[in-house]
Amino acid sequence: MENLSAYILLALRLLMAAALYSFLGWGFYTLWRDLRQQAKQTIEQRAPSLLAVLLEGEEALRFTAPEITIGRHPSCEWLLGDDTVSSQHARLSFHHDQWWLEDLGSRNGTRLNGEPLSAPVVLADQDQIFCGQVGFTIHFENAPREEE
Numbered sequence: 001m002e003n004l005s006a007y008i009l010l011a012l013r014l015l016m017a018a019a020l021y022s023f024l025g026w027g028f029y030t031l032w033r034d035l036r037q038q039a040k041q042t043i044e045q046r047a048p049s050l051l052a053v054l055l056e057g058e059e060a061l062r063f064t065a066p067e068i069t070i071g072r073h074p075s076c077e078w079l080l081g082d083d084t085v086s087s088q089h090a091r092l093s094f095h096h097d098q099w100w101l102e103d104l105g106s107r108n109g110t111r112l113n114g115e116p117l118s119a120p121v122v123l124a125d126q127d128q129i130f131c132g133q134v135g136f137t138i139h140f141e142n143a144p145r146e147e148e
Contacts, residue, residue, distance in 0.1 A: 047065070048094070048141040049063060049064045049141040050092065050138060050140060051140075051141070052137070052138055053137045055128070056134075063092070065077060067091065067092070069090075069091050070091070070131055071085060071086055071087050071088040071104075072087050073087040073088055076088060080134050082133060084131075084133040084134070085106075085131050085132045086104070086107050088104045089104060089106040089110065090102060090104055090106065090110045090117075091104055092123070098123070099138070100121065101127075102117075102119075103118075110131055111129070111130040112127060112128070
C-alpha cells in the first residue's frame with residue numbers, strides 16, 4: 001500500500017510539473033506572438049513622404065523611406081556628388097512621429113538653418129539643410145505651404 005501511495009504521489013507531482021510548464025510555455029508563446037504582431041504593425045506604419053528641393057538647380061527629390069542616408073557612398077539613399085560631402089554625411093530619420101536630422105561625423109559638417117549640427121534635431125517644414133556646400137529645403141507631405 002505504501003508503494004502505491006508513493007507512485008500516486010509521484011504521478012501527481014509529475015502532472016503538476018507538466019501543468020506548470022505548459023502554463024509557462026503558453027504564457028511565453030502569447031507574449032512572443034503579441035510582440036511579433038506589434039513589431040509588424042510598427043514596420044507597416046509608413047513615414048510621411050519628404051520632399052527635398054536643392055537650392056541650386058531647383059531639383060526636387062521625394063523620399064518615402066523612414067530613414068535616408070545622405071552622402072557620396074553608393075550605399076546612401078541620396079547620393080550627392082559634391083567634394084564637400086562626406087561618404088556618409090548625414091541621416092534623415094522618421095521616428096516618434098517626427099523627422100530628425102543627424103550628422104554622421106562628416107568632415108565639413110551639417111548645418112540646419114545656418115547653425116552647425118552637433119546632435120540629432122527635429123526638423124520643421126521648410127528647414128534649410130546644408131551638407132558641406134550643398135543646400136536643400138525640406139518639405140513634408142500634407143504640411144501647409146507658405147505662399148511666396
